[in-house]
Amino acid sequence: MEPRTLFQKVWDDHVVVQEPERPAVLYIDLHLIHEVTSPQAFTGLRERGIKVRRPDKTVATMDHSTPTDPRALKVIDDQAKVQLAMLESNCEEFGIQCYSLGDSRNGIVHVIGPERGFTQPGKTIVCGDSHTSTHGAFGALAFGIGTSEVEHVLATQCLLQRKPKTLEVRVEGKLMPGVTAKDIILALCAKIGTGGATGYVIEYTGSAIENLDMDGRMTVCNMSIEAGARAGMIAPDETAFAYLDGREFAPKGADWDAAVERWKQLRTDEGATYDKTVIIDANKLEPMITYGTNPGMGMGISESMPAANALDSGSQRAAYEKALRYMDLEPGQPLAGQKIDVVFIGSCTNSRISDLRLAAGVFSGRKVAKGVRTLVVPGSHDIKKQAEAEGLDRIFKEAGAEWREPGCSMCIAMNGDNLEPGQYAVSTSNRNFEGRQGKGGRTFLASPLTAAAAAITGEVTDPRSLLLS
Amino acid sequence: MAKFTTLTSHAVPLPAENVDTDQIIPARFLKVTDKHGLGDSLFCDWRYLKDGSPNPEFVLNEPASQGAQILIAGDNFGSGSSREHAPWALVGWGFRAIVSTGFADIFKSNSLKNGLLPVEVSPEVHKRLMDAVQHDRTTQITIDLLTQSVTGLGSLEATFPIDEFSKHCLLEGIDQLGYLLSFDEQITKYEQQRT
Numbered sequence: 001m002e003p004r005t006l007f008q009k010v011w012d013d014h015v016v017v018q019e020p021e022r023p024a025v026l027y028i029d030l031h032l033i034h035e036v037t038s039p040q041a042f043t044g045l046r047e048r049g050i051k052v053r054r055p056d057k058t059v060a061t062m063d064h065s066t067p068t069d070p071r072a073l074k075v076i077d078d079q080a081k082v083q084l085a086m087l088e089s090n091c092e093e094f095g096i097q098c099y100s101l102g103d104s105r106n107g108i109v110h111v112i113g114p115e116r117g118f119t120q121p122g123k124t125i126v127c128g129d130s131h132t133s134t135h136g137a138f139g140a141l142a143f144g145i146g147t148s149e150v151e152h153v154l155a156t157q158c159l160l161q162r163k164p165k166t167l168e169v170r171v172e173g174k175l176m177p178g179v180t181a182k183d184i185i186l187a188l189c190a191k192i193g194t195g196g197a198t199g200y201v202i203e204y205t206g207s208a209i210e211n212l213d214m215d216g217r218m219t220v221c222n223m224s225i226e227a228g229a230r231a232g233m234i235a236p237d238e239t240a241f242a243y244l245d246g247r248e249f250a251p252k253g254a255d256w257d258a259a260v261e262r263w264k265q266l267r268t269d270e271g272a273t274y275d276k277t278v279i280i281d282a283n284k285l286e287p288m289i290t291y292g293t294n295p296g297m298g299m300g301i302s303e304s305m306p307a308a309n310a311l312d313s314g315s316q317r318a319a320y321e322k323a324l325r326y327m328d329l330e331p332g333q334p335l336a337g338q339k340i341d342v343v344f345i346g347s348c349t350n351s352r353i354s355d356l357r358l359a360a361g362v363f364s365g366r367k368v369a370k371g372v373r374t375l376v377v378p379g380s381h382d383i384k385k386q387a388e389a390e391g392l393d394r395i396f397k398e399a400g401a402e403w404r405e406p407g408c409s410m411c412i413a414m415n416g417d418n419l420e421p422g423q424y425a426v427s428t429s430n431r432n433f434e435g436r437q438g439k440g441g442r443t444f445l446a447s448p449l450t451a452a453a454a455a456i457t458g459e460v461t462d463p464r465s466l467l468l469s
Numbered sequence: 470m471a472k473f474t475t476l477t478s479h480a481v482p483l484p485a486e487n488v489d490t491d492q493i494i495p496a497r498f499l500k501v502t503d504k505h506g507l508g509d510s511l512f513c514d515w516r517y518l519k520d521g522s523p524n525p526e527f528v529l530n531e532p533a534s535q536g537a538q539i540l541i542a543g544d545n546f547g548s549g550s551s552r553e554h555a556p557w558a559l560v561g562w563g564f565r566a567i568v569s570t571g572f573a574d575i576f577k578s579n580s581l582k583n584g585l586l587p588v589e590v591s592p593e594v595h596k597r598l599m600d601a602v603q604h605d606r607t608t609q610i611t612i613d614l615l616t617q618s619v620t621g622l623g624s625l626e627a628t629f630p631i632d633e634f635s636k637h638c639l640l641e642g643i644d645q646l647g648y649l650l651s652f653d654e655q656i657t658k659y660e661q662q663r664t
Contacts, residue, residue: 016659017652021633025652027659037552039502048646053656065500079500086502130551130575146553146579147504148645156649158656162632164574194487195545198574228548230574294487294548315543319486412496433491433549435514 003269037128107380117247173282181216208282346377369458508561533606547576
């Protein structure tokens, strides 16, 4: 047999039908749904009189518009309440497990999938959410879909898919202290741009990737979409198996042993080729920060923003100037020292226990700068409990940060957690688009370390200056 | 799904690159449970001033844009989130086709399922169209799906790629779920083999 890539193996294993000149009918092993992108899909099913084909392969959670204020868990408005209630009633009608607001297993969809053990190597996983790429950290083929496709999967457990191309992103070397998984993926976005991987599935390889823990691998795969790739994958190894072992929905006993044997076969064969390769030298990476209004507009924290005339084409220059006007920043200047108003530590990118531990290490024994609002939002109730068991919540609270309930929160700003117009935030989330964190708000994307450092100093800060002191 | 065969219309020029789905429709409008009525929220944060009145400087509010069914957009249009609310809002406003040098994957897939045609052209053709439309807002452009062609400006004749299946579905107004459901037997067989 021809040597195959990880992607090719998972793809081949799930093609139900491949007719000539037609997209493949691809079987989906796990369908995650949430309140925002599912209501119209269920309406479609009802209009056609169709049932959910495999409620047992469908899992629902509420995360996008759920409140995170621990003092008053109040849903923002009636429209959001109706949407949340609709998810519950749809799940009840079609027999789908739903982790509702208040359920101890509730959390961000891309956090609870792996945490509960639903996410497993070799699976095909979809969700009406572009950050579904997160689950690829386990060697799953996982990607975001629109609501029409949510309806397709509910109805048939399949999707019509054209086979994407493959892009290897090889990250070799050793990360310096203060440099994290988030900096790897922000560096990739800066290198290839937000459309750089359009049409590709990324496989991340190399020693720097192999040395990441699962939380770090999820951070990397999560933002594959920010480089334009629908999916990012990492070959499953002992690190992945150790993470999954004993999780609620992971195989048990003899089934576990058989699964691990199967999963070990998934890694890309010697001699298999990718359509394209991009190489990143991990040794040379420094903490990254974005300055513009898409995740590709990023740089090392010691660098200066490009001069306007440094850009190739007229349209690129126009886009850059438009972005900096929105951000109210000057081209050619460094970002370090820029005053900020808010720090957000959370989202499906960076709300896991390792992220919180990193941030807590910076907060420990320090105080949040005067006038800076700092939100720490765990990705799930399990993570919240774990953090509290480790005393991380006390560190955050003693420093003057807000310790919140789980949810997407200020990453998408649908639930009332948002920036005010003109405010600057350092955020561990995934998108710095205009208005993403609140109308008129300005976002600098960075790692949990860099975000925590900004909270302490009140300005964009190289976290290494605090780690060393 | 509405059929798409051929379309002749004036166009709206929006040269910005990397227009993401948060700009097409901000997240605060995603709390709806219906797919209709999102046209008013299209490009909301660019389109309206703080007091809620239309921003006269935004292209969609210009009298010349009214009734246009074609959007000439910058490169990498529709990047970001998977929200199908983006094509719902574009279609809700009245657009039937978007011309760009590149589209984000999920946006493209969502558009094709809503009778909204993504027309990918070369940078040269894109520039000619953008320049002509910006110079004369009454410029008529014709997009023909059967021949996969864009014509207008007197001499312009360009083609655009589209996969055969999506083309077939758009031309006939076929929705893809109907096609998928026809594989019920094969899906059942696949499920049995795997358990």
